[in-house]
Amino acid sequence: MKGYGFLITGFKRYFAYKAQVLAKLIASPAELVIMIIVWMSIFNYSGLKEIGGFSLSEMINYYIIIYIVGLIISDKSDTRLGSNIQYGYLAMRLLNPLQIYQLYLNDEFGEKLGILFTQLIPVVIISVLFLGLNSSLINALLFVISGVLAYFMIFFFNMTFGLLYFKVKEYRYTSRIKNMISGFLSGKILPLSVFPLWLSEVIKFLPFNYFFYAPANIFLGKYSLGVSLITLLIQFSWIILFYALFKIGWFKALKEFEGVGI
Amino acid sequence: MNFKRFIKLYFQNLSMELSSVTTYRVAFFLNSLSLIIGAITGPLAVLFIYNVSPGFNGWTFPEMLVFLGTIQITFGLTHALVLGFSWVTADLIINGRFDTVLLNPVNTLGYMLSRVIDFDGFVQMITGLVILIIGLFSSGYNPDFTNWLFFAFLVIDGFLLWFAFSLLIGSLCFKYERSDEWFTIIFNLAKFGDYPLSIYGSLLSFVFTFIIPLGLISYYPANFLLGKLTDIGLFFELTGLMLVITFLAVKLYSKSLKNYSSAGG
Numbered sequence: 001m002k003g004y005g006f007l008i009t010g011f012k013r014y015f016a017y018k019a020q021v022l023a024k025l026i027a028s029p030a031e032l033v034i035m036i037i038v039w040m041s042i043f044n045y046s047g048l049k050e051i052g053g054f055s056l057s058e059m060i061n062y063y064i065i066i067y068i069v070g071l072i073i074s075d076k077s078d079t080r081l082g083s084n085i086q087y088g089y090l091a092m093r094l095l096n097p098l099q100i101y102q103l104y105l106n107d108e109f110g111e112k113l114g115i116l117f118t119q120l121i122p123v124v125i126i127s128v129l130f131l132g133l134n135s136s137l138i139n140a141l142l143f144v145i146s147g148v149l150a151y152f153m154i155f156f157f158n159m160t161f162g163l164l165y166f167k168v169k170e171y172r173y174t175s176r177i178k179n180m181i182s183g184f185l186s187g188k189i190l191p192l193s194v195f196p197l198w199l200s201e202v203i204k205f206l207p208f209n210y211f212f213y214a215p216a217n218i219f220l221g222k223y224s225l226g227v228s229l230i231t232l233l234i235q236f237s238w239i240i241l242f243y244a245l246f247k248i249g250w251f252k253a254l255k256e257f258e259g260v261g262i
Numbered sequence: 263m264n265f266k267r268f269i270k271l272y273f274q275n276l277s278m279e280l281s282s283v284t285t286y287r288v289a290f291f292l293n294s295l296s297l298i299i300g301a302i303t304g305p306l307a308v309l310f311i312y313n314v315s316p317g318f319n320g321w322t323f324p325e326m327l328v329f330l331g332t333i334q335i336t337f338g339l340t341h342a343l344v345l346g347f348s349w350v351t352a353d354l355i356i357n358g359r360f361d362t363v364l365l366n367p368v369n370t371l372g373y374m375l376s377r378v379i380d381f382d383g384f385v386q387m388i389t390g391l392v393i394l395i396i397g398l399f400s401s402g403y404n405p406d407f408t409n410w411l412f413f414a415f416l417v418i419d420g421f422l423l424w425f426a427f428s429l430l431i432g433s434l435c436f437k438y439e440r441s442d443e444w445f446t447i448i449f450n451l452a453k454f455g456d457y458p459l460s461i462y463g464s465l466l467s468f469v470f471t472f473i474i475p476l477g478l479i480s481y482y483p484a485n486f487l488l489g490k491l492t493d494i495g496l497f498f499e500l501t502g503l504m505l506v507i508t509f510l511a512v513k514l515y516s517k518s519l520k521n522y523s524s525a526g527g
Contacts, residue, residue: 012294021370023444023446023447026448027446027447027450027451028450029447030447030450030451030453030454031450031453034453034454034456034457037457037461037462038457038461041318041319041461041462042311042315042317042318044319045316045317045318045319046315046316048319051314051315054313156270166289167287170289170292171286172288173292173293173295173296174292175293176293176296177295177299179298180296180299181299182301184303184306184307189303189307190307190310190311192315194310194311194313195310196310196313260271
């Protein structure tokens with residue numbers, strides 16, 4: 001396997017700073033706990049049985065799933081590309097027999113393996129045993145496929161977005177703005193059904209909907225089997241589109257690339 | 263280091279930061295834009311929640327705007343004056359350059375504080391102020407001078423809380439490498455202060471008032487500004503608590519600095 005070395009590097013890097021891993025383990029569930037408390041309070045205060053089409057238990061499960069999806073699909077490939085361009089490492093990366101996206105993917109997979117063992121598996125076990133997270137087998141299976149597709153979607157979206165850094169040198173804040181907007185429109189902060197109708201209708205045509213909201217709805221059984229399968233197909237189509245855009249943009253950008261930035 | 267000398271040094275570093283902002287204008291603009299977007303998404307999400315429910319217990323939407331604006335003001339002040347403290351300390355220690363700081367004929371803590379000024383924080387403060395004023399106008403409530411005075415002191419208390427956190431992490435950096443990562447934990451735990459304490463129940467409310475006073479990030483300043491709280495005793499208790507916490511944090515930092523033995527301790 002050509003990228004095995006990068007996968008191992010990514011895995012080792014994840015565990016390189018033990019304090020960092022421990023900090024993530026302690027810190028990252030805090031947001032989930034807060035969201036659960038917030039929604040329990042809102043439901044309790046309002047006396048409503050459903051908000052935005054979600055009951056309280058569904059809302060809690062929604063945020064658990066969002067947290068799990070977040071662990072799967074977190075991706076920094078655009079900032080990685082931006083830093084490689086800005087600091088001139090890209091020239092070295094181009095000498096590698098692997099294509100740039102294969103290189104980053106293997107590296108990311110290594111980190112994901114670390115996340116799988118330290119965060120994902122413990123969170124799933126705790127959520128199932130103590131927080132009442134459950135789903136049908138078919139929905140859980142479709143969710144796993146949708147989660148993996150969401151990862152590839154976000155990866156190629158980020159790689160395509162990262163091409164911008166051949167022109168715009170400031171990648172950190174540009175990426176932060178992109179993450180804020182895509183995070184908000186993806187249902188990461190609030191379920192899209194809570195958004196005003198006109199906005200949620202617009203978001204349906206954007207890719208962000210398929211990063212968090214669609215996988216969560218599949219798991220919760222909010223989509224019928226047919227709709228779930230169509231969702232997977234749309235996710236796959238977005239991957240093909242972003243991959244094609246990246247390939248076209250990449251070859252154009254490389255023609256202008258001169259080693260140390262642009 | 264006498265105070266006059268510290269002020270001179272502080273303003274010199276402030277002018278250097280200003281030069282940096284004017285040199286890297288695009289970076290400053292993009293960072294400011296990201297902070298503004300970040301500040302707007304909170305009220306937007308809360309607005310959507312209020313559209314489909316009565317929202318947070320005891321808080322109307324305009325009052326929540328005041329609450330959210332206050333978070334940005336407190337954190338903006340922190341961002342402008344002390345936020346980079348632990349990261350800069352960690353970087354200097356890891357790269358072995360902290361020794362050069364110790365060679366300077368100035369107070370180390372004062373010098374480090376003068377190095378971490380960040381203009382982006384002021385952008386965040388202004389954004390927060392705009393959100394707060396919109397909230398006040400929409401609520402129809404007109405705070406008097408006393409309300410504003412309580413508010414200002416409690417925002418400073420909130421800032422002191424972040425300062426104490428920064429000193430705590432900075433102190434750990436003298437002993438353990440990459441302790442700045444622990445700031446991630448503090449950041450995430452501090453998110454408990456992003457919502458009114460009334461949603462947490464009595465035990466957590468007590469903890470976030472008197473043990474780890476996260477309520478000072480926004481809950482108490484906003485409450486006093488809106489006249490929802492007028493208990494002067496509580497105001498003095500919270501301010502006294504923050505003075506004690508800050509004093510202990512400065513002492514801890516000084517002690518850790520004395521025990522520092524170069525190259526990561």
